[in-house]
Structure formats: structure tokens, C-alpha cells
Amino acid sequence: MPTATATTVPDREAMRRALLDVLPARCVLHAPEELQPYECDGLSAYRRTPMLVVLPETIEQVQEVLNLCSRRQVPVVARGAGTSLSGGALPHEHGIVLSLAKFNRILSVDPVSRTARVQPGVRNLAVSEAAAPHGLYYAPDPSSQIACSIGGNVAENAGGVHCLKYGLTVHNILSLEVVTIEGERLTIGGESLDSPGYDLLALLTGSEGLLAVIVEVTVRLLPRPERAQVVLAAFDDIEQAGEAVAAVIAGGIVPGGLEMMDNPAIRAAEDFVHADYPTDATAILLCELDGTNAEVSEQIMQVRQIMLDAGATEVRTANDDEQRRRFWAGRKAAFPAVGRISPDYYCMDGTIPRKHLGPVLARIAELSREYGLAVANVFHAGDGNLHPLILYDANRPGELERAEAFGGAILELCVSVGGTITGEHGVGMEKIDQMCVQFRAPELAQFHAVKAAFDPQGLLNPGKAVPTLHRCAELGAMHVHHGELPHPELERF
Ligand SMILES: Cc1cc2nc3c(=O)[nH]c(=O)nc-3n(C[C@H](O)[C@H](O)[C@H](O)COP(=O)(O)OP(=O)(O)OC[C@H]3O[C@@H](n4cnc5c(N)ncnc54)[C@H](O)[C@@H]3O)c2cc1C
Numbered sequence: 001m002p003t004a005t006a007t008t009v010p011d012r013e014a015m016r017r018a019l020l021d022v023l024p025a026r027c028v029l030h031a032p033e034e035l036q037p038y039e040c041d042g043l044s045a046y047r048r049t050p051m052l053v054v055l056p057e058t059i060e061q062v063q064e065v066l067n068l069c070s071r072r073q074v075p076v077v078a079r080g081a082g083t084s085l086s087g088g089a090l091p092h093e094h095g096i097v098l099s100l101a102k103f104n105r106i107l108s109v110d111p112v113s114r115t116a117r118v119q120p121g122v123r124n125l126a127v128s129e130a131a132a133p134h135g136l137y138y139a140p141d142p143s144s145q146i147a148c149s150i151g152g153n154v155a156e157n158a159g160g161v162h163c164l165k166y167g168l169t170v171h172n173i174l175s176l177e178v179v180t181i182e183g184e185r186l187t188i189g190g191e192s193l194d195s196p197g198y199d200l201l202a203l204l205t206g207s208e209g210l211l212a213v214i215v216e217v218t219v220r221l222l223p224r225p226e227r228a229q230v231v232l233a234a235f236d237d238i239e240q241a242g243e244a245v246a247a248v249i250a251g252g253i254v255p256g257g258l259e260m261m262d263n264p265a266i267r268a269a270e271d272f273v274h275a276d277y278p279t280d281a282t283a284i285l286l287c288e289l290d291g292t293n294a295e296v297s298e299q300i301m302q303v304r305q306i307m308l309d310a311g312a313t314e315v316r317t318a319n320d321d322e323q324r325r326r327f328w329a330g331r332k333a334a335f336p337a338v339g340r341i342s343p344d345y346y347c348m349d350g351t352i353p354r355k356h357l358g359p360v361l362a363r364i365a366e367l368s369r370e371y372g373l374a375v376a377n378v379f380h381a382g383d384g385n386l387h388p389l390i391l392y393d394a395n396r397p398g399e400l401e402r403a404e405a406f407g408g409a410i411l412e413l414c415v416s417v418g419g420t421i422t423g424e425h426g427v428g429m430e431k432i433d434q435m436c437v438q439f440r441a442p443e444l445a446q447f448h449a450v451k452a453a454f455d456p457q458g459l460l461n462p463g464k465a466v467p468t469l470h471r472c473a474e475l476g477a478m479h480v481h482h483g484e485l486p487h488p489e490l491e492r493f
Contacts, residue, residue: 009094010074012051018072019054019096022064027102029053038097041082041089042144043430045346045400050077050091055099059177059185059215065098066213067183075462076181078209080121080152083144085347086428088156088208092462098213100151106130107216113191114221115174120151120214124158127219136221139166142424143332151214157206159424161257161288161331164382166222168424170205177216178204181455186212203450208426209461211454225290228256229300230324233307234281234314238262241283242357244310245381248287249354251306253299256290258382262361264341265334265378265389272337275330276323278314285312285381286327334378335389342374342391346403349425350414354384363413364388371406373399385423386414412437427465435465436472444469 012030019028029035030052040047051074056062069076075095082089091097103119106126110116111134116127124145127138141160142148148158154176159168166172175189189201204211235241241260248258261269262283270277277284285307289299300317307315318324330337338345352360361377364386368375379387388410392403411421411434421427421434435444447466451458 008073010051010072015072015074015096016052018068019052019065022068023054023056023061027055027057027061029055038079038082038091038099041079041084041087043085043087043090043428045344045394046087046090046429048091048093050097051094053097053099055102057102059179062098062179062213062215063183063185065096066179066181069096069459070181070183070457073457073459075459076213077461078151078155078213080149080155081123081144081147083148084152084156084428085349085425086422086430088426088428088461088464089152090429090464095459095462100149100213100215103151103215109134109136109221111136111221114223115191115218116221117216117218118150120154120217121149124148124150124153127221131221132224134221135224137224138172138219139163139222140169140172143335150217150219154205154214154217155207155209156424156426159380159383159385161259161328161380163424164258164380165254165256165290170202172220173201173205173217174220175218176201176204176214178212178214180212181457181459185215189218191218206426208428208465210451210465211460213460225256226292227296228288228290228324229296230318230327231285231287231289231300231303231307232277232316232318232327233285233287233312234278235284235311236282236313237311238283238361239358240311241285242354242361242381244285244307244312245357246354247306247310248303249382251302253289253302255299255303255382256288257286258288258380259286259331260284260357260377260379260381261286261331261334262377264374264376265338266330268337268341268376269330269334269378272340273326273329273333275326277330281313286331288324288328331378334376338376338378338389338391343393343395344391344400344403345376346390346392346407347425348386348388348390348407348410349423350411350419350421351383351385351423352414352417352419354382356417356419357381357384360386360413360417364410367406367409367413371402371409373403373406375406380423383423384419386410387423408434429464432463432465432467432471433475435467436475441469441472444472
């Protein structure tokens with residue numbers, strides 16, 4: 001596991017007493033059994049026990065806690081539901097975890113302006129449930145939506161099946177209330193389409209808890225489409241499935257969702273939720289069309305034809321909402337389903353230009369043989385956002401390290417075809433080394449400058465998301481531009 005950046009070791013007992021001056025005792029956890037549940041997030045291979053955990057109940061308390069941490073130079077890791085797959089919410093051993101779990105109220109739903117004001121600890125799915133009586137919903141739908149929080153979604157700029165058509169979190173929020181490390185409350189963004197000043201809303205979205213703590217979110221709501229229908233296409237060649245994805249988009253159709261699963265993922269999902277998938281297919285595509293009745297009818301005909309032209313061996317259209325839900329249930333349950341067939345899995349997240357889907361999947365299969373570890377692919381094909389799940393057994397010596405190396409090779413493969421090392425899961429702890437491959441020193445230096453403008457002491461989620469130039473130099477993975485070694489003054493190892 002990568003190490004946290006070093007800080008001075010704070011006096012734990014003195015910090016606990018200081019926190020009890022600004023928080024009720026029920027909001028400060030310190031006993032080992034209370035701290036243990038916070039020692040990891042969804043990337044459970046990495047674990048650290050935090051010094052203390054706080055669960056404030058009001059924005060004023062968040063301000064007090066952050067101001068205290070700033071004065072005492074104590075690192076702070078904000079935490080929503082802890083479902084991050086990149087170790088974003090992994091604690092700092094000399095820091096506190098600031099859980100937003102008690103900020104779980106939907107403050108208002110306004111059907112006229114089609115917005116909702118929500119606290120950051122509200123579950124993603126709960127927003128759509130609250131909006132449903134008005135015929136509205138919140139579009140970004142990560143597969144973890146029954147558990148993950150809106151604050152965590154903003155911090156990770158989360159995506160989901162419907163983001164191909166309706167955008168990521170950043171496209172579906174209007175404003176944020178945030179608290180800086182000094183305890184200042186800021187209002188970012190607003191209800192109008194444009195706002196003066198720098199676009200701090202976009203900057204804070206995806207900032208992984210490194211710039212400020214989000215304490216309120218105003219989200220955009222969309223009207224439920226008149227009709228939504230899913231086409232399932234089966235292929236016996238994964239490259240053909242990749243070509244079908246590109247052909248759908250090239251045909252001028254923007255589906256509500258366009259997802260791909262390979263054979264190991266299909267079989268795992270089928271065994272788990274009985275989604276009625278063809279288990280002998282090499283790959284399936286799920287393509288959802290939504291809109292008015294007339295639009296959907298026409299697009300279904302087009303998509304069916306595109307799939308057949310691309311070589312699909314079978315094309316099915318969900319006949320009713322029940323079948324549509326079943327098709328999606330398999331996709332949404334694919335991660336836990338894979339969890340049933342392997343003691344451990346390591347979920348990667350990288351994005352590539354759609355046209356490279358076929359060759360990249362073929363190369364991942366080769367890498368799987370080279371590293372001696374099986375892989376299941378289930379992903380947002382329309383966005384080119386891959387999620388290879390590397391299957392391993394942490395109890396077998398060396399397998400975790402091999403899985404990590406395999407994962408690193410996949411991410412570098414994504415970069416080599418013009419893609420990125422993250423689609424929606426963030427960088428966190430997991431992909432920090434690949435940031436040295438993705439970016440050059442001047443770009444990383446600007447990221448550090450932005451961080452320093454918000455958090456000069458580097459106390460918010462230290463050691464995550466943006467590697468130091470030293471770290472990149474040590475890895476030897478830094479970009480060399482026109483043969484010029486960046487920062488030649490740094491010692492290389
Ligand atoms: C089974 C499964 C499926 C998943 N599917 C998807 C998917 O389809 N799409 C997708 O995008 N992700 C997916 N994820 C990853 C994860 O659910 C998302 O990244 C989610 O946005 C994390 O939300 P959270 O509330 O759990 O945040 P946490 O895990 O608690 O935190 C994530 C990061 O956000 C920061 N943070 C949390 N709350 C705040 C706050 N209030 N203020 C400032 N920073 C904060 C943390 O410091 C950390 O860096 C999946 C995860 C699992 C386990």
C-alpha cells in the first residue's frame with residue numbers, strides 16, 4: 001500500500017479533549033472497536049486505523065472541527081458512505097475521519113425549478129425516490145447508488161449507466177455549500193446557467209476531499225422519460241461487440257445507457273440474480289433507449305439492425321418494465337456477483353476512446369494470461385469507461401501484488417491509446433502512481449498550486465490523488481518531454 005505523506009504526530013488525547021469542547025460526546029469515536037469500521041473503504045485491500053472519528057451533526061460543528069484541525073495541524077479525511085473503490089476515504093493514521101453520515105436529510109424538492117437541496121450524507125437513490133412523486137429523478141446512477149452518498153458522488157464526480165446521455169455528477173449539480181480547512185463556509189455555484197468568477201463548482205467536483213468538505217448540494221432533477229426500453233445483444237466475438245458500440249454512437253443515437261459484460265461477468269451475474277442472460281455469449285451489450293414513444297420505437301429498430309450488422313448472434317428487446325429491470329439487475333449486481341466467484345477482486349477504472357475498445361479488451365486478455373490472474377469485464381461501453389475486475393486471492397502470497405501490477409499495466413494501456421487512468425472512481429490512493437504517467441511535471445505542479453490555494457498546510461486528505469514530484473521521480477514514471485528530464489535536481493532511485 002502507498003504510504004501517507006508524513007506529518008508531525010499529534011497528541012491524540014489532547015485532540016480528543018479539544019474535539020469534545022466543540023462536539024457532544026456521542027459524536028467523537030475513539031475506542032478501537034469504534035474506529036475499526038472506518039479503517040478502509042470499498043478498496044478493502046488497503047487499511048489504516050484513524051486516530052479518531054468524528055460525526056458532526058451541524059454545519060457549525062463541521063466548521064469548528066476543521067478550524068481545530070487547521071490550528072493543530074491534524075489531517076482530515078472526509079467520509080460519505082465509504083464505498084470508494086480507489087481508497088479515497090482511507091484514513092490517515094495521525095488524522096481524524098470526518099464522517100458526514102449524520103447529514104442525511106433531503107432539505108427540499110422543488111418540482112417547479114426541478115431541483116433538490118440535499119445534505120451530503122443522503123444516499124444517491126434516495127434523491128430519485130424523493131423526486132419520484134413529481135415525475136422527476138436524479139440522473140447520475142452509480143451501481144453503488146443504494147449506498148453511496150451524494151457528497152461522495154460530488155467528491156468523486158461519480159458516473160453511472162445513464163451518464164452517457166445525461167452527463168456525470170458535475171453536469172447534474174447546481175451549487176454546493178462547502179467548508180474550508182480554516183472553517184470558512186463558502187457558497188459555490190448557483191441556480192443560473194452561468195455565474196461570474198472562476199468555475200469553482202467544476203473544480204470542487206471530483207476534488208476527492210482535497211480542497212474542502214461538502215456540507216450541502218443542490219442537484220438538478222430531470223423528468224422521467226415517457227418510455228424506456230432495453231435491447232440486449234449477444235456476440236461471440238468481443239471485438240465485434242466493441243465495434244457495435246462505436247456504430248451505435250456513429251449512427252447518431254445517444255442511448256440512455258450502453259453497457260458491456262464479458263462471459264465471466266455474464267455467468268457470475270446470471271448465477272446471482274437470474275437476469276435471463278445468454279450464458280454462452282462471449283459478450284453482451286445492454287442498450288437502453290429512452291424518450292417519447294415514437295423516438296424509442298424508431299431507435300429500437302435502428303439499434304437492432306446495427307447490432308445484427310456488427311455480427312450479433314442474438315438480439316432481444318425487453319417486452320415490459322419487469323424484463324427491463326431484470327436485464328439491468330444483472331448489470332447492477334455484477335460487482336457483488338463477481339465477488340461470489342473469487343475470494344477477492346480488484347476493480348480497475350480507466351477510460352479509452354471508444355474506437356479502441358476491441359483491441360484494448362484483447363490486450364487485457366493477454367495481460368491476464370501473462371499475470372496468471374483471471375479477469376471479468378463489466379463496464380460503461382458507451383463512455384469507453386472500462387472496469388476490468390481482476391480476480392485474486394489475498395491469502396495466497398504475492399497475489400495481491402500481482403493484481404496491483406496487472407491493474408497498473410491496464411491503466412498504462414489506457415493512457416497509451418489516448419485514454420485516462422480514471423473514469424469515475426477517482427484516483428485516491430490506488431492510482432496515485434499512474435498520475436505520474438498521465439501527467440507531466442508542470443501539470444502536477446499546477447494541481448499542487450490549486451491544492452495549496454485551498455489548503456496551504458496540506459491537511460485535507462493528504463497523500464491522495466495528486467502525487468508529489470519526488471514520488472514520480474522515485475518511480476521513474478514521470479513523462480520526459482522532448483528528451484528533457486523534468487526537475488533534474490531531484491535525486492533518482
Ligand atoms: C459495488 C460498487 C459499485 C460502484 N459503482 C460505481 C459506478 O457505477 N460509478 C461510480 O462513479 N462509482 C462507483 N462506485 C464507487 C463509489 O460508490 C463512488 O465513488 C461514490 O461516489 C463514493 O461515494 P461515498 O459516499 O461512498 O464516498 P466515500 O467512499 O466515503 O468517499 C469517497 C471520496 O470522497 C470524499 N468525500 C466523501 N464525502 C465528502 C464530503 N462530504 N466532502 C468532501 N469530500 C468527501 C472522501 O474523502 C473520498 O476521497 C462503486 C462502488 C462499489 C462498492
